[in-house]
Amino acid sequence: MDLRRLRYFVAVAEELHFGRAAERVHVVQSAVSQQLKLLEDELGFTLIKRSRQDVSLTLLGEVFLPEAREILKRTDEAVRRLKASASGVVGRLSIGFVDNVLWTLLSPIIRDFRERWPHVDLKLIPMDRDVQVEAIAAGTVDIGIIPSPSHLAAAVKTEVLISAPLMVALPSANVLALKAVVEMADLATEPFVTFPLQMNSRILDLLKTACAGAGFTPRVAQEGGQLHTLLSLVSAGLGVTLVPKWVAQLPQPGVVFRDLADFSTPYELLLAWKGDEPNPSTVTFREVAHDVVQLNQAGASRASNP
Structure with a gap:
C-alpha cells in the first residue's frame, strides 16, 4: 500500500475539503483526487463521499481513518528510530575495558554517556588487552579501552584516550612513604606484587623495564589478576606495585602513592x-x-595545585 495515498486520505478526511487537503500535503488538488481514487480501487470500497456541496466520510471511511493514522504514526516512528540509530542516538553498544579504567574514568564516562544518549543500551565487558583486540576485530565488541602498544588487526582503529606516568603504591607503614x-x-630491595x-x-x-633501567630485577612476592587485588596486597604490607596516575586519585586504606623521579x-x-562500518554509537562514546578525561585531568590538576 502506497503511504502517500494514506497521507492524502487522512488529509481529506480531516479537512473534508480537497483544496485544503491539497495545500496541506503540498500537491495540486487533482493529484489528491487521483491518488485517493487509486487507494479506493486498491481496497475495493469507497472511503469518501463526494458532491458539489460537501465532502464526507463513508461508514467504511470512518472505520479506516484511525487505522490509517496508526499506520502513518508507526511508519514515522520507525523512520525516526532508524535515523536516530544511524546517528548513534539509539541502539546498542558493547564496551570492553581493562580493570584500571574503573578508577575515576569509566564511571563518569558511562554516566555522562547515558545522560546524553539514554536510549543506547550499554553492555560492559571486562577483558584484557589482547582479548579485546580480537573481539573488536571479530565484531563482538564495538569499542574497547586498552593499554598501548598492542598488536592490532588491520581493521582496528585506535586513538589515545589518556596518557600519564605510573606511580608507586606503597604500604603506608613503609619508610619510603615518608619521601615526597x-x-x-x-x-630494589622491596618485594613487588604484580600481575601474572x-x-x-x-x-x-x-x-x-623500569626496574632493569635502575639495575635490578623485581622480586615478586605475590601475584594478582586485578588491580584492586594488588592494592589490597599492598595495603596488607606484602609489597609495592606500580599503578596509573588516575588510580592514585582515589584514596586506598593503608596505601600511599608517590611519584617516581x-x-x-x-x-x-x-x-x-x-x-569498517562501525557502530554509530562508537563515535558519540569516543x-x-x-x-570526561579532559575534565578529570583538569580537576586533578587543580587539586594538586590549590
Whole structure:
C-alpha cells in the first residue's frame, strides 16, 4: 500500500475539503483526487463521499481513518528510530575495558554517556588487552579501552584516550612513604606484587623495564589478576606495585602513592574500534570519553595545585 495515498486520505478526511487537503500535503488538488481514487480501487470500497456541496466520510471511511493514522504514526516512528540509530542516538553498544579504567574514568564516562544518549543500551565487558583486540576485530565488541602498544588487526582503529606516568603504591607503614618522590633504585630491595606474566600486562612490562633501567630485577612476592587485588596486597604490607596516575586519585586504606623521579615512559590507554562500518554509537562514546578525561585531568590538576 502506497503511504502517500494514506497521507492524502487522512488529509481529506480531516479537512473534508480537497483544496485544503491539497495545500496541506503540498500537491495540486487533482493529484489528491487521483491518488485517493487509486487507494479506493486498491481496497475495493469507497472511503469518501463526494458532491458539489460537501465532502464526507463513508461508514467504511470512518472505520479506516484511525487505522490509517496508526499506520502513518508507526511508519514515522520507525523512520525516526532508524535515523536516530544511524546517528548513534539509539541502539546498542558493547564496551570492553581493562580493570584500571574503573578508577575515576569509566564511571563518569558511562554516566555522562547515558545522560546524553539514554536510549543506547550499554553492555560492559571486562577483558584484557589482547582479548579485546580480537573481539573488536571479530565484531563482538564495538569499542574497547586498552593499554598501548598492542598488536592490532588491520581493521582496528585506535586513538589515545589518556596518557600519564605510573606511580608507586606503597604500604603506608613503609619508610619510603615518608619521601615526597621515590626513585626506582629505592625499590630494589622491596618485594613487588604484580600481575601474572601470562596476562601480558602493559603495567607489568613497564615495571620490569623500569626496574632493569635502575639495575635490578623485581622480586615478586605475590601475584594478582586485578588491580584492586594488588592494592589490597599492598595495603596488607606484602609489597609495592606500580599503578596509573588516575588510580592514585582515589584514596586506598593503608596505601600511599608517590611519584617516581626517574620514570618517564607514559602509560597510555587507547580507545579501539573496528574501522569498517562501525557502530554509530562508537563515535558519540569516543566524544564523551574524551570530554570526561579532559575534565578529570583538569580537576586533578587543580587539586594538586590549590
